[in-house]
Amino acid sequence: MFRIGQGYDVHQFARERRLVVGGVDIPFEYGLLGHSDADVLLHAIIDALLGAAGKGDIGHHFPETDEQFKNVDSRELLRKVWSMLKKEGYTIGNIDATIVAENPKMAPYLEKMIENIAYDCQTTIQHVNVKATTSEKMGFIGRKEGMAAMAICLIEKLERKPAPISFT
Numbered sequence: 001m002f003r004i005g006q007g008y009d010v011h012q013f014a015r016e017r018r019l020v021v022g023g024v025d026i027p028f029e030y031g032l033l034g035h036s037d038a039d040v041l042l043h044a045i046i047d048a049l050l051g052a053a054g055k056g057d058i059g060h061h062f063p064e065t066d067e068q069f070k071n072v073d074s075r076e077l078l079r080k081v082w083s084m085l086k087k088e089g090y091t092i093g094n095i096d097a098t099i100v101a102e103n104p105k106m107a108p109y110l111e112k113m114i115e116n117i118a119y120d121c122q123t124t125i126q127h128v129n130v131k132a133t134t135s136e137k138m139g140f141i142g143r144k145e146g147m148a149a150m151a152i153c154l155i156e157k158l159e160r161k162p163a164p165i166s167f168t
Contacts, residue, residue: 001157002093005052009043012146021099021106021147022113022130023075023120028104032147035064039074041099041130044149045117046074046081048095052155053085078120085155092123093154099132101147106132 017031022041032038046058055061062069062077069077095117099106110130118125135141141148 001159003052003155005048005050005153007044007047007051007151009040009047010146010148011038011040022109023116024109024112026104026109036069036072037074040147041097041113041149042074042078044151045095045097046078048151048153049081049085052153053090075116075120082121089157090155092121092127093156094127095151095153096129097149097151099147099149100135100141101132102134102137102142102144
């Protein structure tokens, strides 16, 4: 059984915050505002995985009203979600994600992001793709007020079929 999920996340920039995208610390004058580390890419991937499995969204599992998730590393959240899905028999077909940001440029960090995601989801880098684009200076992203990410994933669950009945 194949299942497809999609995720989207957006965070505004804030001073005096680390910029963490795909589990990578990126030197930049702003970080992203959020209850956790606000890793926009991992949040989109988490929502895609949860959506594919029919398990709600990131806010349901890790509410911002819960202090245990204050400034939490989003890689930890991704590992928790993948562990939950793996226990139910799911495997990753693929994850494809896009970061939308004017600045900073993401290209130097994409390979490490892919490695982090593959590691946390217990898959190979061949099953993960991350790319980046700009919004061509339009909208809140173009005005450099924040960034967004979107993701889609394919997961598979092998269904066990009952043994055939024998009448001999």
